[in-house]
Amino acid sequence: MTGSFYMPGEWHPHRRCWMAWPAGTRLWGEKTGEAHAAFVAVARAIARFEPVRMLANPEDAPNARQLLDGVAEVIEASYDDSWLRDTGPSFVIDGTGGIAGTDWVFNGWGERQPHERDAALAGWILDREGITRRPSPLVNEGGAIHVDGEGTLLAVETTILNQNRNPDLTHVEIERELCAATGAEKVIWLPGGLDGDYGPVGTDGHIDTVACFARPSLVLAQVTRDPADSDYETLQENLRALKAATDARGRKLEVVEIEQPARREDEATGGRLPMSYVNFYLAGVPDGKQGLVLPIYDDPADEPAIAALQAVFPEREIVTVPGTILFEGGGGVHCITQQEPMP
Template identity: 40%
Template sequence: MNDHAMNRPAGGGAGMNRRRFLTAAGLTAAAAALAATEGRGRAAAAAGPAAAGAFSVPIEDVRHTRTWMAWPDSSSIWGGKLGGVQSDIALIARTIAKYEPVYLCANSASAAKARSLCGPTVTVITTIPVDDCWMRDSGPVFRTDGAGGLDAVGLNFNGWGSKQTHARDALVAQRVAAHVGVPYTSAALVGEGGAVEQDGAGTLMATRSSLLNNNRNPGKSQAQIEAALRTAYGASKVIWFDGVYGQDITDDHVDATSRFLAPGKALVQMPLATDNDAYAKDARQQYQVLSAATSATGAPMVVEKLQGPDYYKIRSTNPDFLASFANYYVCNGAVISGQFGDTRADTAAKALLTRLFPGRTVEQLNIDRLGTGGGGIHCVTQQQPVP
C-alpha cells in the first residue's frame, strides 16, 4: 500500500484517498488506541524474532508457487469507489493467473462477487478474513533456505501506525502461513512488506520515514530496527533512505520508487525535472544514495532510471493519484505493471521493463481506480516462492 503521488493542481478526484484516510475509514481515536493495543498484544504473543539461520527472503523474480491477494469489501474504507477498486483487483488477479496460481482471500459475504469478477482461473478462499486488499503489507514474507525449506515471517502489521482498521489484517500473515503449512515467526519490529525491498543476496533497502517511526516502532533506534530487519530477512546490509514523513498512510513505502533488479542492481522511478515536491526530492535522494552505495558483497550498485509519467498527461485528475511504474509485480514469466495514460511514458516504461526482464512478458494494466486510492499492483500482491 503506497500513496506516493506527486503534487499536481487540485480540482479533481474527490472521495477516498490516502491523504484523507481517517475520515474515510471511520477510525476514531479510541478505536485506533484499541487497535494499537491489540496489535502489540498479538506481537508479544507471537513466537518472537525469526531466526535467520539459512533462511532468507529471495528476490521477487524467483519461481513462485502462487501469488496471494485479498478482496476489499469495506464501504467504510472505500465509499463509492469500492466497486471500481474491486474491478481493478479482479483484473490484476486474472492477469497474474495467466502465469501462475492466484489465491485470493475474501470474506464470506463478498466471496461470490469475488468469484464472479475474477473468474474460474483465480482460487477464492474464505478461511482467511480480511479488512482490505493490501496483501503486500498484511501478508507473510516467505523465506527459503535453498534446500527445499520454506517458512514465513510476519511484520506485525498495525494498520500503518493504527491509521486504519486492521483487526483482521493483523492476523492475515500467520493465517496464510498456517494455510500453506509452514513455520511462522514474528519479526522484532512493526512494519509492512512494501516498506522493504530485498535483493535475495543480503541487501535490503527501506525508508526511515516508514520504519523509524513512533507509530510503528516507538523508542527503537535505527540500529535496533536494522538488526531486526536483517534477522527477519536473512540479510546483512540495509540501505536507508530518509523518505517522506506524514504525507501518506504508509509514510513513504520504498516499493513505489526503488526496486532491486538483481544483486547489486536497482531501479529508481525518477520525477520530471520540473517536479519539486517532497516525493520528487525523495526520489532523487534515493537515486543518489543508491548510486553511491555498495551491495552486501561490496560491489558498487548499478542503478537504472525509470522515468515516471507527467501528471498533467495521465488520465486521473485526482491530486493524490499514485502513478508508479516501479510498483510492478514480477511473476512467473511476466511483469505486471500499471499504465496511466501518458502515452509516451507508458510506452517507454514498457520498453525499459522488457529490456530489464528478458524472457518475460510485460503486461500493462489500467488500474486507475486502485491508483486513486494510493496503491499499485505490487501493493496488492504477495509472492510465495518455490522452496
C-alpha cells in the first residue's frame, strides 16, 4: 500500500498519543476526582512507552497540569467531551514519510448530545500540527472502525449504517467512503455491539468494545460463555461472522476469544456498563519498549484476560489501569486515546 494514504494497524510504531482531559464534571459528577485519577493512570502507563499530549479546556488546564506534571504535555483546547478516539483525527500515512488526518463528520454519536466544539476538534489538532487534513463526508467516529493496515476494516452494522449517522447513504456508498478514507479494500461487518452501549450515553455498538485486530489476520473477539448473559447471542453472532470471513488478502481470520467481565450495573442509568478487555491501547515508538495498556475491573475474568493477551503479545509489557470508572463515563482506555503513527 506504499504510495497512497492508508491507516496503519495500531501496532505500527507511534510518534505520540493524544488524549483529552475530562471536561468539567458533567460525565462523572461526584466521581470526577476518581475519573481524573484513572486518566492520570492511563497517561502515566502510556508515557512509559511513548510521549503523551493531553488536551484540556482552559478552565480545567491548571488541575490537569498539576496532576500530570512530568507525565504529559498539557495543551489548552476547546471541546465538549473527552472521547478523543471519536473526536480526534484518524491518522493515515503513505509509507514514504507522509502523514495526514482523516476528519470525519462528528454528530455527537447520533445527535445524542451537544457537539459543536467536538466536531471542530480534529481539524483544530491537524491545523495546530501542520498535518494535512483529509475531510470525509461520512458521519463516523474513530472507535467505530478497526483496521489491520493491510486493507481490511472491521465495523459494527449498528453504528455507521445507523439512520442517526448516515441516513442518505446506501450500504455500498458507506463502504466506499470508509475504504477511501482509510485505504481499506474490504469491510467486515459484525452484527452488534455490547448491551449497555445503546442507551443515552452509548455509541450504538462501537467495534472497539467487541473486536480488534492484534495483527493481520488475527482478531481478538470478546465473548461470554453464559447463555443467560444479555450479550451472549450478539457476541455469538459476531463470532460466527468473524470465523466465516476472509480478509482483503483472502486469508481466513484466526479468532482468539476473550471472556468478558461479569455484568455490572451503571449506578447513574441502571443499565449495563459495556466493559471490555479488547478496549486496550498499544503503545510504543520505533526501536523502543512496547506496551499494552489494559483496563481491568476487579473481576475474576481479569487474570484470564491478561494471560490471553500476553500470549498474543509476548513482546509487550501489559500495564493494567482502572477500567470501571472510565466505563461509568461511557468508554474505556481505547476510547480516550488516539495514536499518532510514525510516518
